[in-house]
Amino acid sequence: MMQGSSLKIAGLVVLAIVLIALPQVVKSSFAIDIFIRILLFSFIGAAWNLMGGYAKQLSLGHAAYFGLGAYTSTIMQIDFGISPWIGMAAGGVVAAIASLPIGWLCFRLRGPYFTIATIATAQALMLIFLKFRDFAWGAEGTTIPNLGSSPLMMQFETKASYYYVVLGLLALALFITHKIEQSWMGYYLVAIGEDEDAAGAIGVNAPRIKRDIYMISAFLTALAGTFYTQYIYFIDPATAFSFNISIEAALVSIVGGIGTLWGPVVGTVLLETTSALLQSWLGSTTGGIQLTVYALILTAVILWRPTGLMGFANEVLQRRRERQQAPSRARTAP
Amino acid sequence: MLETVAQAVINGLLIGGIYALVSIGVTLIFGVVKIVNFAQGEFVMIGMYITFFLFSYFSIDPLLSLFISMPVLFVLGALIQHFLIRRVLGPNDMPQIFLTFALSLLLLNLSLLLFSANYRTVHTFYSDEAFHIGGLYISVAKLIAFVVAMVLSGALWVFLHTTDLGKAMRAASQKPDVAVLMGINPNRVFAVAFGMALALAGAAGSLLMPFYSAYPFVGQVFVLMAFVAVVLGTLGNVIGALVASLMMGVAESLGIQFVGADSGQIVVFAMLLFTLAFKPNGLGGGRVR
Numbered sequence: 001m002m003q004g005s006s007l008k009i010a011g012l013v014v015l016a017i018v019l020i021a022l023p024q025v026v027k028s029s030f031a032i033d034i035f036i037r038i039l040l041f042s043f044i045g046a047a048w049n050l051m052g053g054y055a056k057q058l059s060l061g062h063a064a065y066f067g068l069g070a071y072t073s074t075i076m077q078i079d080f081g082i083s084p085w086i087g088m089a090a091g092g093v094v095a096a097i098a099s100l101p102i103g104w105l106c107f108r109l110r111g112p113y114f115t116i117a118t119i120a121t122a123q124a125l126m127l128i129f130l131k132f133r134d135f136a137w138g139a140e141g142t143t144i145p146n147l148g149s150s151p152l153m154m155q156f157e158t159k160a161s162y163y164y165v166v167l168g169l170l171a172l173a174l175f176i177t178h179k180i181e182q183s184w185m186g187y188y189l190v191a192i193g194e195d196e197d198a199a200g201a202i203g204v205n206a207p208r209i210k211r212d213i214y215m216i217s218a219f220l221t222a223l224a225g226t227f228y229t230q231y232i233y234f235i236d237p238a239t240a241f242s243f244n245i246s247i248e249a250a251l252v253s254i255v256g257g258i259g260t261l262w263g264p265v266v267g268t269v270l271l272e273t274t275s276a277l278l279q280s281w282l283g284s285t286t287g288g289i290q291l292t293v294y295a296l297i298l299t300a301v302i303l304w305r306p307t308g309l310m311g312f313a314n315e316v317l318q319r320r321r322e323r324q325q326a327p328s329r330a331r332t333a334p
Numbered sequence: 335m336l337e338t339v340a341q342a343v344i345n346g347l348l349i350g351g352i353y354a355l356v357s358i359g360v361t362l363i364f365g366v367v368k369i370v371n372f373a374q375g376e377f378v379m380i381g382m383y384i385t386f387f388l389f390s391y392f393s394i395d396p397l398l399s400l401f402i403s404m405p406v407l408f409v410l411g412a413l414i415q416h417f418l419i420r421r422v423l424g425p426n427d428m429p430q431i432f433l434t435f436a437l438s439l440l441l442l443n444l445s446l447l448l449f450s451a452n453y454r455t456v457h458t459f460y461s462d463e464a465f466h467i468g469g470l471y472i473s474v475a476k477l478i479a480f481v482v483a484m485v486l487s488g489a490l491w492v493f494l495h496t497t498d499l500g501k502a503m504r505a506a507s508q509k510p511d512v513a514v515l516m517g518i519n520p521n522r523v524f525a526v527a528f529g530m531a532l533a534l535a536g537a538a539g540s541l542l543m544p545f546y547s548a549y550p551f552v553g554q555v556f557v558l559m560a561f562v563a564v565v566l567g568t569l570g571n572v573i574g575a576l577v578a579s580l581m582m583g584v585a586e587s588l589g590i591q592f593v594g595a596d597s598g599q600i601v602v603f604a605m606l607l608f609t610l611a612f613k614p615n616g617l618g619g620g621r622v623r
Contacts (some may be wrong), residue, residue: 120562147361
């Protein structure tokens, strides 16, 4: 047991060194852009996974928080000159507060109807930001003023710096997930995910736990919104509240394995790599091909490996361990 | 003023008939198979493209293409139920939600790939015709669509209440375990229910074509409306879905008339949120799940 955990720590250290060294070794800005996308969607997936994976509250409306985070920091920056670093935290708080009424409405339904309600709330927020052009630039959106190199305003000259920011975000999300996994809350979440009524019957305060995890999940998702807006220097309701953000958050977690620490990361690596390869083969103009392939992968995972790639990996490891143990047991038998 | 309101109500009722076909499909699948079909809107889209291609290559009138789109989608539905949905039925929500969601994503993006994002329209001799009664204006194509939609909904109700298969379907939806004990084959019943729901979506597609454009995302418009109507009309209830759909159509039309052309969707979302806040079990007051 001791050996196993020190092996894990060694693996983590190696992984951290590789990830930190990566942009120093790989200089192609196309490649770094893909790494940033992978880290960003792993992060969003990890935020989704806290609620969608452990507690099985399958939201398809996380774009609501992505957009709220993006708009909060951008409005603070453009109208008041406040640094997006502060705006990022503020966006997280706004999203966490917004999750209270949204959750109050959506948690009245369960299963698929919860999912539909979350889609509707995200779409409704997008419509609101489209309608009210006075405080949020309406449908045209706005560009973020480019200040050149200004780390204090979250603007960097090299893509590598953005890479480190989002790497830090992902590390934060994974750390939080790990802490929750090991706490009582983690067990409560899994219990709610297995059977909410039964969890309630044995004394789990399901509505409160769901509310709390939704707040944490919304907070983290909003940070991604700020980062993304700073990275592409542009914001409009269609990108900030894009349904594709909600889809991808859920997709990477399901393909990787919901309710596992590394699932969203594994899923994102697979999906984003596939999407990058497709784009370089077919050119970026072929609309629909990326999501067609995502849909096929999702269907395959659901039909054959509902536990995702992590579940599959665990099964293989388990089987191998059993096979190693089987001969020794045979030998000791009289 | 009164005339404007009356006109808006008529327009809303007419389009509400189409919403009803989509919602009845969703509620039928939910009632019998116990899953929510996220791809229902995409089957409306497929119905529209079938109708469009039949018209542009063989000059078949959209109303006649009902007799092609409905059977094609019925078979498609039975196959999807048999080969895909059947494998994920059970107490676990996740695979059910995301299988039909993946199906929706797949069909939408495949049609984007195959047919491009262009708007396709069919122009028939009755597309621009209208009755003028008093100061009111009633489009012929929409009236035909509404009447056929009501006939189909009525036929479904009669089927569910008078035929053996229909009764078996209602039995399987109310007490699946007991239904099996009574000798009802659930797989067959589920396949027929899924096929019928898709045939209704196909009919909606054909009926829409004389006055509505087909494009890959068109299903999203209808499916969202249908989901709201199904919650509003109490999950799994056919009559509830029908009445709620007509109400939604009228509410949307009044919203467009009095709030602004782009606020139809806002009215729909507002209705959904109010339903969730005050009547989460539907207007009929049944139970959720």
